[in-house]
Amino acid sequence: MWRQQLSLTRIFDWLEGFPADTWQDRWLLSGSDDLGSGWGPQGLSAGTRSRFTAGLGTLIVPQVIRPSYGWLFGSRLLGVYDAYRRHNQPALFAELKQRAGGQRCDEHATEALNVLTRMSIVTGKDLMAFDLEDLTDYARARRDNGRTVTALPLAYDILHAVGGLKDSPPTLREAQARGQLTPAELIDRHPIANRAVRDVLVHYLAERSAVLDYGSLVNHAQMLADLFWGDLQRHHPTISSLNLPDEVAQAWKQRVRVLPDGRPRRTAHAVFLAVRSFYLDLSQWSMEDPARWAAWAAPCPISEADIRGYIKETRHRQARMQQRTRTLVPVLPQLVRAAEARLQRATLLLQAARSAKPGEEFTVEGSQYRRTGRDGSHWRPTALFLAPVGELGPRFDAECEENNAFWTWRASRFCDAPGPGSRNCWNSPT
Numbered sequence: 001m002w003r004q005q006l007s008l009t010r011i012f013d014w015l016e017g018f019p020a021d022t023w024q025d026r027w028l029l030s031g032s033d034d035l036g037s038g039w040g041p042q043g044l045s046a047g048t049r050s051r052f053t054a055g056l057g058t059l060i061v062p063q064v065i066r067p068s069y070g071w072l073f074g075s076r077l078l079g080v081y082d083a084y085r086r087h088n089q090p091a092l093f094a095e096l097k098q099r100a101g102g103q104r105c106d107e108h109a110t111e112a113l114n115v116l117t118r119m120s121i122v123t124g125k126d127l128m129a130f131d132l133e134d135l136t137d138y139a140r141a142r143r144d145n146g147r148t149v150t151a152l153p154l155a156y157d158i159l160h161a162v163g164g165l166k167d168s169p170p171t172l173r174e175a176q177a178r179g180q181l182t183p184a185e186l187i188d189r190h191p192i193a194n195r196a197v198r199d200v201l202v203h204y205l206a207e208r209s210a211v212l213d214y215g216s217l218v219n220h221a222q223m224l225a226d227l228f229w230g231d232l233q234r235h236h237p238t239i240s241s242l243n244l245p246d247e248v249a250q251a252w253k254q255r256v257r258v259l260p261d262g263r264p265r266r267t268a269h270a271v272f273l274a275v276r277s278f279y280l281d282l283s284q285w286s287m288e289d290p291a292r293w294a295a296w297a298a299p300c301p302i303s304e305a306d307i308r309g310y311i312k313e314t315r316h317r318q319a320r321m322q323q324r325t326r327t328l329v330p331v332l333p334q335l336v337r338a339a340e341a342r343l344q345r346a347t348l349l350l351q352a353a354r355s356a357k358p359g360e361e362f363t364v365e366g367s368q369y370r371r372t373g374r375d376g377s378h379w380r381p382t383a384l385f386l387a388p389v390g391e392l393g394p395r396f397d398a399e400c401e402e403n404n405a406f407w408t409w410r411a412s413r414f415c416d417a418p419g420p421g422s423r424n425c426w427n428s429p430t
Helices: 002-015 023-029 046-060 069-073 080-087 090-101 107-123 132-144 152-161 172-176 183-188 195-208 214-235 246-256 268-288 290-296 310-355 398-416
Strands: 361-364 367-371 385-388
Touching: 002 023, 002 046, 046 080, 069 107, 069 132, 080 090, 080 107, 090 107, 090 152, 107 132, 107 152, 132 152, 132 172, 152 172, 183 195, 183 214, 195 214, 195 268, 214 246, 214 268, 246 268, 268 290, 268 310, 310 361, 310 367, 310 398
Parallel strands: none
Antiparallel strands: 361 367, 367 385
């Protein structure tokens, strides 16, 4: 107890040196929240620093101080997370622990609890008040700090299982899966400075959505909002009219024909057609509904001469595809045999890995491997990582390797085995 009191005295004495009304504001004013493991007074001995850390951990448990995700990721708070769970919603955390794996000391289960604990520390929110945005913020913070988010799906699952994340799908994958974007969302993926131009593009795309499939709509949004107007506003920041001066239009057409790396843009004619359709549609609609569209009717910057080469380019593209088919078909049997051999080897490796204990070595097809880890260790006991023995090679996941090999083989078999009602994926339909 006296050690805890000494640690609290140390941290309070230090924080009182920063003028603020709350301990949280003093913590932020100290600048330590951005320093991770380098926080606090400089030049401390190891023993004094450990007392500072212990004192800060004591303040985190009752939520007197709420550090950021970046600080938590860069600091080792041994025992603080467990103490936090014992003093904040202990019954709910106990249920979450049971959902995550009961009393098994599984890394994924523990890390899933730590995910929810960090979120509670940083946000100060009740566990049952978390929503998808909170999990998204956590994932973004992990990635910004160069860390993985492997335990986040399990954290989502167990919180949803105890009644949290109300009105959300049962899995994180389903929650993060976006459906089709609206015309406004498609246009806003490419920021447009002029609000009026942005709005007319949104309204135009909404009108065209009735006759275009979603893939074509996405392409139209990208060509009009990025390759056309986005390019114009990058070179002419004050532009606000669709009535383009001839020199502006000619310069844009020259730029759109070339990719950023200097190679010719093969889809330039498709961009020209999309822009030409845009202008001609606005011109036609301005006569049918002048109140809405007349202000945007303007001479089309794309002439018939600009699109005259479209048919020629289409024929060239078809010729390239046919030549690629003629090149690949003769080696297809070789590809299938290689995929089968890879799958067979990956299957043998997976079977051997499942039979081996952590640290044990075994041989598959003349090559020796060792299952990494230590027997009795609780660090990811279900992981099947293998390392080549006596060879320079990276460690790999046997399950992941077998899964990749299976789908590679499956894809090769699909291409190689056409049947009634199907077609060889290397050939064009007849």
